[in-house]
Amino acid sequence: MKYSPLQQARYAYTPKLPGMLRNGIAEIGVKEGQETQSVADQDKIKALFPNTYGKNEITFEKGQNTSESKKQVVGVILSGGQAPGGHNVICGLYDALKATNKENVLYGFKNGPSGLIEDDVLVFDDEYINEFRNTGGFDIIGSGRTKLESNEQFAIAAEVCKKHGITAIVIIGGDDSNTNAAILAEYFAAHNTGVQVIGCPKTIDGDLKNEEIECSFGFDTAAKTYSELIGNIERDANSAKKYWHFIKVMGRSASHVALECALETQPNICLISEEVAAKKMSLSQLADYIADSVEKRSAKGMNFGVAIIPEGVVEFVPEFSTLIGEINELLAGSKADDFNALNTWAEKYTFIEQGLSKESMTVFAILPQGIQQQLFLERDPHGNVQVSLIESEKLFSALVADKLAERKKNGTYNGKFNALHHFFGYEGRCAFPSNFDSDYCYSLGYNAFMLIQYGYTGYLSKISNLSKPASEWVAGGLPITKMMNMERRHGEDKPVIRKALVELDGKPFKFFEANREEWAVETSYVYPGAIQYYGPAEVCDITTRTLALEQE
Structure with a gap:
């Protein structure tokens, strides 16, 4: 295989770790903080996660490693869309695992969560993993969007873990993927499988964040x-x-x-x-x-x-959001077949005109014809307009x-x-990760293994103080349930990690707001x-x- 000079140089880059993770595995101690609760709907979330709710936040610090010494067999999954730095999360996890005990094993489940259900795995070794250090993409094991949410899936996952002697699973993903990680952790704990589950915060959209998770990986590079x-x-x-x-x-x-x-x-x-x-x-x-x-x-x-x-801005325009809702209703069930059977756009336009409210038709009429037609392209699996195609x-x-x-x-x-x-x-989405993302992701992976070694489950790997040099970063863990609330999804109330939107009273937006009038002219x-x-x-x-x- 031919490599570019930059690719060869990046292989040799040594990511920077937070100071307390540089001390050597034997000198990484743990400090427990306060008990936690979910951001909303505390009673409902607690009832759904009786075994993993309310756990303490933790911080790693220099001190004696008091974790139990045992062989760890860990499985890792890349879930959802690609984000720069995912390879380094796996590299950091692998290096910490091997630094603790050379006999430890890291399995990679291929093509996302489906690899866990289908028992499609590979075993990482030095030669294989060195080909992916500090590089973009998710091609190290591939990714996928299969959701882990049914008891049937969880039971199969438990059997696959038992077959390979797996003691922990690390799920690298966004808000939905880490919601699934929390649910899987609860199932494993409730059924005494002995398998821990740790999440890592990934998304270039930057919406997996809160007071503790300062930034999701990949956002910087993208x-x-x-x-x-x-x-x-x-x-x-x-x-x-x-x-x-x-x-x-x-x-x-x-x-x-x-x-x-x-x-x-x-x-x-x-x-x-x-x-x-x-x-x-x-x-x-x-x-x-x-x-x-x-x-x-x-x-x-x-x-x-x-x-x-x-x-996604059009979804935030109230009149457009209403229009999309009416279109979804207009094409519900067999009515979609009636619409698709029409031969010309003029016939389809008449069908639309008869089915929309006067207000929505006014909005629809001002749209360019190309955009009008995009609203009636192939629907998503739930029969809704695919707004991303607009x-x-x-x-x-x-x-x-x-x-x-x-x-x-x-x-x-x-x-x-x-x-x-x-x-x-x-x-x-797959660019060579910046130094920040290379360092941050490697630290997230390394830190994820420390959470495993100390016996935690249902936690998100957390690196904070990120605006400072890496030597001043702080490593620890956050119970995933702390980030959750109940939301209506597909007609049911479900626990999900709350998305972090742009805060209009936050400093970044306020800076933009203060300058945009000048920039406009x-x-x-x-x-x-x-x-x-x-x-x-x-x-x-x-x-x-x-x-x-x-x-x-």
Whole structure:
């Protein structure tokens, strides 16, 4: 196999660990904190997790290792979408496991949680794992989106663990995956299987966070990758001076990626879904907001600009959310077959017109035909609109074009508006992890094994104080149930980890809010450039603007 020079160099990179994890396994002690409770619905969560609820938060510190000395056989699973640094979580877990006892074994379950159910495994050794150190992707064992949520699945998982002598499972995933980890931990504890379950916080969307979990891994690298591309586009826009670039970035439920990219690059426009929802902004208001920037910049002779659009923003527009709900009802059951049997878009449009309320039809009618048709593409497994397939960057540029055409008729605008469109998503999910993510992920994996060694289950591997140098990071564990509440899912109340949305009173948004009026009119672009791996720490190890502002 041929390797690039950077890939070869990254293999040799030694990730930095928190100070207390550098002391050697024999000198890592544990300090227990206060008992915990869930963020909401305490009685309901406690009743569902009688064996794992209310446990203490813990912190590792320098001291005598008092854990039981025994052979550990650990299984690891990558769950959900890819995020830079996942390989290093496994490498850190493997190195801690082997440093404790050379006889310890690490199994990798292939292609996500289904590998556990199907007993599809490989055994890691030095040669295999060294091929993946400090690299992007999840190809070390593959990932998947199978949910572990039924007693039948749990019973099979217990049998697979028993077959291999597995003492612990580490699940690397986002909020849904770690919810499943908590449920699996409860099942294993209730049935005295002797198998522990530890989670690791992963998602480039950045919405798996709280007061204790400062950042999910992969967010740093993905946001920096997108910011480099946005900076490049800004430089091109400022050079050509004739295009408005509408850039959609990943973030279905939360706008953390969009906000971080805006803080990094200072575009003219960045929509924040959470603000749209809080202010109940309409599509027309959002289009006017962007058109105002276009008009003001045009008056200064600048017929160019950059607008960042979060992937899921349309779901936060109340009128659009209502429209989607009505479309879901319109195509429920056999009615979808009736719709699909129609041959022309004109026939389908009449069907839609007859099925929507007057208010929703008004919204539907202002959409470009391409967006209208995207709302009726293949449904998700639950029969709902796949909002991620909607090209919202094209939707907003079309709505802005209509607004500007109206202003031209009224004589208030006489500029030029030429739009280009981009979607940055997959480009950031498997990038070479930044030094921050390489270090953070390795620490999460190493720390996960310490939680196993000390006998904890139903915990999330936790590394904090992340805005400081790695030597000052703090390692520990957080009971997953502390992050949970009850939510309505598919007609049932279910325990889930609460998603962390952008806080409109938080420091990152407030900084953005204080500057965006100037950015909308002036050309205040910042060009972050490519992620740097070698050089001064203030360039190579710097964290996100979001985390830096939050920890000020």
